[in-house]
Amino acid sequence: MDDSGEKTMSLARKALKKSFQDITADLFPILKAIGNIKRFSILVTLLDGPISFQTLLLQSKLQKTALANHLVQLTSVKLIQKPTYGIYDLTMDGVEYLSALHQTWMQSMNVHQKQLQRIQSRPMSSMFIKKLLHQE
Template sequence: MSIERNTLKISIEQVAQDLFPILKALGNPKRFSLLIVLLDGPCSFQKLLSHTHLQKTALANHLTHLAQVNLIQKPDYGFYDLTIDGTEYLRALYRTWKQSMTAQQKTLQSVQSRPMSSGFIKKLLHQE
């Protein structure tokens, strides 16, 4: 194991118990969707309700869960917003995804699966 990986292992082990609740919150599709909606800025409970199509109790439970792990806050009665941590976790996840080999392979596959125009094929084959 390289020194860098060993250092990462030790560091992750030290914070794992703190990370699990955050990862659990981020791993739920409904909660993740709520975080994405909140990227637009503070939202009312009603707007979140209409966006998610959840029952009031279910939405309240999801919001409570996100607040408990400090991903969202309630800046005003009936309104919710991302915390700095919430925004930074979303940024980090997106940045990691964009830099991942998986994302790069998906992009390449998408480009390769596009149909070629007949004009492009003629140019490619020098038949024009």
């Protein structure tokens, strides 16, 4: 990368850092909510659409109180909503956070997969092949 590219990257990182410093207090509760496997599973379940508390209770295999507590936490950070009594659904923010996580994961996995494919497609040396086949 040339000097201008490094400067651009450095400026982008500084801007990102400043932005995160400004939003950390608001962002951290959302990350904490998503970071719990039970709450994350609830969010994924809600991708099917609005679901009743009773259905979530059956699917999550949680106790009523535990499920209620998880739903309160997800509601408090506005990842889910309760459009009618006893029914829960993702908010647009909830859908967008899940989409962003999925997209980031897929992009990251694609990078790793491409690196692996590049390594696997390298020609093997004849010495390595002989050792591999025990023909030395």
